[in-house]
Amino acid sequence: MAIRGDNHGRPEADKSGPAKCRRKFLRLFRKGFHDDKYVDWERGSGRRRFENWVETVAALPRRQTRVLTWPLVTVFGFIGAPAEHFFLKPMVTRAAAREYGYDFRYKSKPSWEVYENLLEFAGTVSRDLRDLKPRDMIDIQSFLWVQGSDEYEE
Structure with a gap:
C-alpha cells in the first residue's frame, strides 16, 4: 500500500x-x-x-406463553458470539452453581445484574478449567450442564 x-x-x-x-x-x-x-x-x-x-x-x-425468558434472551448472543455470551437455562444453571459452590444471584426476570453475575460465574469456571482448554462459553455451558442436569449421575 x-x-x-x-x-x-x-x-x-x-x-x-x-x-x-x-x-x-x-x-x-x-x-x-x-x-x-x-x-x-x-x-x-x-x-x-x-x-x-x-x-x-x-x-x-x-x-x-411468556416471551421474556432467560433462554430466549440469551440464546441469540450465545449462538452469535459464543466467546463472550452465555446461554442461561435457569434450572440447570442454578443447580450447577449450587454444586460448584458459586453464589449465583438468579431472578426470573431477565436483568443486567443477573446476566453480569452469570458471566462472572462462567469466567470463574473458565479460569478454573484452563488446564482443560475451554474454547468458549459453549464448553463452559456444557461443563455446567453436566453438573446441573439430572441426565448425568455422579
Whole structure:
C-alpha cells in the first residue's frame, strides 16, 4: 500500500488512517485498553446493549406463553458470539452453581445484574478449567450442564 503525500510532501498517515484513529482513541483513553475510563465505558456498553435487547424481547407479541425468558434472551448472543455470551437455562444453571459452590444471584426476570453475575460465574469456571482448554462459553455451558442436569449421575 502506498502512502500518499500532502501538498507539503508529508505522508497523509498523520491526517487520516490508522495513526489518526489511534491518536483519537488515546485522547479519550490515555492508558489505552487498560484505562479505567475505557473499562467503565466498555462495561456500560455491554449493559446498554443487553438492556436494549431485553426491552426488544419484552415488546414481542405473545400468545399463551411468556416471551421474556432467560433462554430466549440469551440464546441469540450465545449462538452469535459464543466467546463472550452465555446461554442461561435457569434450572440447570442454578443447580450447577449450587454444586460448584458459586453464589449465583438468579431472578426470573431477565436483568443486567443477573446476566453480569452469570458471566462472572462462567469466567470463574473458565479460569478454573484452563488446564482443560475451554474454547468458549459453549464448553463452559456444557461443563455446567453436566453438573446441573439430572441426565448425568455422579
